Amino acid sequence: MNSKTQAKYEARAKIIKAMAHPTRLFIVDELAQRGERCVCELTEMIGADMSTVSRHLAVLKEAGIIADDKRGAQVYYQLRVRCVLNFFECVESVMQNNSRERAKVLN
Amino acid sequence: MNSKTQAKYEARAKIIKAMAHPTRLFIVDELAQRGERCVCELTEMIGADMSTVSRHLAVLKEAGIIADDKRGAQVYYQLRVRCVLNFFECVESVMQNNSRERAKVLN
DNA sequence: TGCACATTTGGCTAAACTTACAAATGTTCC
DNA sequence: GGAACATTTGTAAGTTTAGCCAAATGTGCA
Numbered sequence: 001m002n003s004k005t006q007a008k009y010e011a012r013a014k015i016i017k018a019m020a021h022p023t024r025l026f027i028v029d030e031l032a033q034r035g036e037r038c039v040c041e042l043t044e045m046i047g048a049d050m051s052t053v054s055r056h057l058a059v060l061k062e063a064g065i066i067a068d069d070k071r072g073a074q075v076y077y078q079l080r081v082r083c084v085l086n087f088f089e090c091v092e093s094v095m096q097n098n099s100r101e102r103a104k105v106l107n
Numbered sequence: 108m109n110s111k112t113q114a115k116y117e118a119r120a121k122i123i124k125a126m127a128h129p130t131r132l133f134i135v136d137e138l139a140q141r142g143e144r145c146v147c148e149l150t151e152m153i154g155a156d157m158s159t160v161s162r163h164l165a166v167l168k169e170a171g172i173i174a175d176d177k178r179g180a181q182v183y184y185q186l187r188v189r190c191v192l193n194f195f196e197c198v199e200s201v202m203q204n205n206s207r208e209r210a211k212v213l214n
Numbered sequence: 215t216g217c218a219c220a221t222t223t224g225g226c227t228a229a230a231c232t233t234a235c236a237a238a239t240g241t242t243c244c
Numbered sequence: 245g246g247a248a249c250a251t252t253t254g255t256a257a258g259t260t261t262a263g264c265c266a267a268a269t270g271t272g273c274a
Binding site: 001005006009010011012013015016017019020021022023024025026029045046047063064065080081083084086087088089090091092093094095097098101 | 108113116119120122123124126128129130131132133136152153154170171172187188190191193194195196197198199200201204205208
Binding site for chain 2: 261262263264265266270271272
C-alpha cells in the first residue's frame with residue numbers, strides 16, 4: 001500500500017474512530033434526538049466526570065461530527081453531520097445477523 | 108445511564124471499533140471490490156507482517172463484518188455485510204465539510 | 215512420514231486511549 | 245473585585261491496542 005492510499009484510509013479511520021466509543025455514541029444519539037445539549041446536561045445523563053465528557057466531546061468535535069456553540073457560561077453541542085446516524089442502522093443489522101448466526105450454530 | 112443502555116452502546120461501539128483502523132478499512136474496501144481474498148493476498152497488498160493482517164481479519168470476523176472460508180491450506184475472507192460501505196460515503200462528506208470549514212476560517 | 219506452505223496464536227514492547235482528580239480559564243452576578 | 249458556576253486542560257495511572265518475531269497448527273503432496 002503506497003503512502004497516499006495509506007493516508008486516505010488513515011483520514012477515514014480517524015473519523016470512524018471518533019464514533020468508536022459507547023459514550024460518544026450515546027452523545028451522538030442524544031444530540032440527534034434533542035437537537036442540542038450543554039456539557040452539564042450530557043454529564044448528568046452519562047454519569048461520568050465532567051472532564052471525561054468534555055474530552056469525549058472534544059474528540060467528536062475534532063473529527064467534525066459535532067459543533068459547539070458557547071452561550072454564556074455554557075457550551076452547547078449539536079450534531080453537524082446527520083449521516084452518522086446511518087451507522088446505527090447498519091450496526092443493528094450486523095448484530096441481528098450475528099445473533100441469527102449464533103442461533104444457527106446451536107441447532 | 109443505566110446498565111442496559113450502557114450495554115446497548117457498548118455492543119454498537121464494538122462493531123464500529125472493528126472498522127476504526129486504516130488497515131481494516133482497506134481490507135473491507137478490497138473485499139467489497141474483489142469479492143474475496145485470501146490472507147496471503149491481503150498481506151501482500153498491505154505490506155505488514157502476515158500475523159498482523161491475520162489479527163486484523165480476526166477483529167473484523169469477530170465483529171461479524173467478514174466471513175472466512177477455508178479452502179485447502181488457504182483461508183478466503185469475504186464481506187458479510189455490505190452496509191458498512193455506507194460508512195465511507197458519510198465519512199467522505201464529513202471530510203468535505205471539514206475542509207470547507209477550514210477554508211472558511213482562513214478567509 | 216516429512217517437507218513446504220498458509221494461517222493462527224503466544225509473548226512481548228511501544229504507543230494510544232480512557233478516566234479521574236486537581237488546577238486553570240472563562241462567565242455571570244452581586 | 246470576588247463568589248459561584250461551567251468548561252477545559254495538565255497530569256498520572258490503568259487499560260487496551262498494534263505490531264513483530266517466533267512457535268504452533270493445519271493442509272497438500274512427494
